[in-house]
Amino acid sequence: MGHIRKQMITLMTSARCNLACVYCSQRSFPALAPGDETIDIAFAEAGMRDFFASNPSRAIRFFGAGEPTLAFEVMKEVRDRARRLAGDALRVELQSNGLFSPEVADWVERHVDILWLSYDGPPEIQDRNRPTRGGGRSSGVVGENLRRFADSDRMQAGIRATVAPSDFPRIVEIVEHFHDLGLRRACLAPVYSSTANVRGERSLGLLEFARHFVRADEAARRMGMSLSTHLIVNFDEPVTGYCRACTPCPHLTTDGWVSCCDETPLGPDYLPGILQDLIYGRWEPEAKSIRYFPEALARIRARNTDNLRRGGCSGCDLIANCSGGCLPKNMFMTGDLFTPYPEWCEAVRYLASRLPRPQGLFPFLHS
Numbered sequence: 001m002g003h004i005r006k007q008m009i010t011l012m013t014s015a016r017c018n019l020a021c022v023y024c025s026q027r028s029f030p031a032l033a034p035g036d037e038t039i040d041i042a043f044a045e046a047g048m049r050d051f052f053a054s055n056p057s058r059a060i061r062f063f064g065a066g067e068p069t070l071a072f073e074v075m076k077e078v079r080d081r082a083r084r085l086a087g088d089a090l091r092v093e094l095q096s097n098g099l100f101s102p103e104v105a106d107w108v109e110r111h112v113d114i115l116w117l118s119y120d121g122p123p124e125i126q127d128r129n130r131p132t133r134g135g136g137r138s139s140g141v142v143g144e145n146l147r148r149f150a151d152s153d154r155m156q157a158g159i160r161a162t163v164a165p166s167d168f169p170r171i172v173e174i175v176e177h178f179h180d181l182g183l184r185r186a187c188l189a190p191v192y193s194s195t196a197n198v199r200g201e202r203s204l205g206l207l208e209f210a211r212h213f214v215r216a217d218e219a220a221r222r223m224g225m226s227l228s229t230h231l232i233v234n235f236d237e238p239v240t241g242y243c244r245a246c247t248p249c250p251h252l253t254t255d256g257w258v259s260c261c262d263e264t265p266l267g268p269d270y271l272p273g274i275l276q277d278l279i280y281g282r283w284e285p286e287a288k289s290i291r292y293f294p295e296a297l298a299r300i301r302a303r304n305t306d307n308l309r310r311g312g313c314s315g316c317d318l319i320a321n322c323s324g325g326c327l328p329k330n331m332f333m334t335g336d337l338f339t340p341y342p343e344w345c346e347a348v349r350y351l352a353s354r355l356p357r358p359q360g361l362f363p364f365l366h367s
């Protein structure tokens, strides 16, 4: 099972954002058309009905091309409709940039079971990487929200941190800062190559990140914390596919498309061409239903451990704990869904030789 056991429908409620992160991939997208900023509530409800009818999971997740809580009224309504559909079994995850008001925080405290806040480290790093839209500091409000939820009894709270290569040498200090805030779970990732972060060389810098991640992991274990990163999400047990994207679990975009992945938070008018392979459905407002694309579904489902073992990952002794790796990150580099990117393999191999595997079930699932 591995990370693929995180079965949830993702509702991308807002494509607008109140931050202006220096590495944000949305910066390279065309300007948003007015109707594409916020999800259609009827679309969200139709998606949840379809998902609950075909999957035993009763979990929903708020995320976005932008900051999901900027569509707060919509989010509240979608959660209430989900509760009517799923009953007491409903579980709610929110993945947010953490720049929200006390009013939103009160709602989060009452209704969210799993909270991931993006936060990059000590204030000078956070404020450099993740300034507000007006160029102000975000560390104060986000830090306050992190402290508020750090030791919540009913909620599992964690930090999602993006680490710039220039900060790799500070990775232990970053994790210690999270510990000082009271957080015990964090997922770290390097700044990935994307259309917004084009580099001169074709590199994701993964091996260098992996070297520093090992140091961070050692420090975290000493402090009683759990760390993760996309390269090791399946080091806990053998997998049938890399993650929920391969099932696929639906991700509903503000402009009315269904994709299988966080990195396709908008439809074809905005996405780089290669990522359009991850889209498999379209909201049809007049019919009030979602039309699914059978060929796209079949292609996505074919991205599983069995097929990769016969194809691009043939002969790899790590396949049971990797399964081809994160779809878009490899697709950006190799141009297709099934061809592994050697740099990804090198970094996974490095980590597999230094971290325990299989580790037994991880205490949390991110992304």
Ligand code: SF4
Pocket: 017, 018, 019, 020, 021, 023, 024, 025, 026, 065, 066, 067, 097, 130
């Ligand atoms: S919070 Fe996310 S969407 Fe908003 S600017 Fe930062 S990276 Fe982009």
Ligand code: SF4
Pocket: 230, 243, 244, 245, 260, 261, 262, 263, 326, 327, 328, 367
């Ligand atoms: S970005 Fe990677 S880990 Fe996240 S949903 Fe997509 S394929 Fe899965």
Ligand code: SF4
Pocket: 312, 313, 314, 316, 317, 318, 319, 320, 322, 323, 324, 325, 340, 341, 344, 345, 346, 348, 349
């Ligand atoms: S070949 Fe590479 S991408 Fe495929 S399973 Fe092995 S390490 Fe992962």
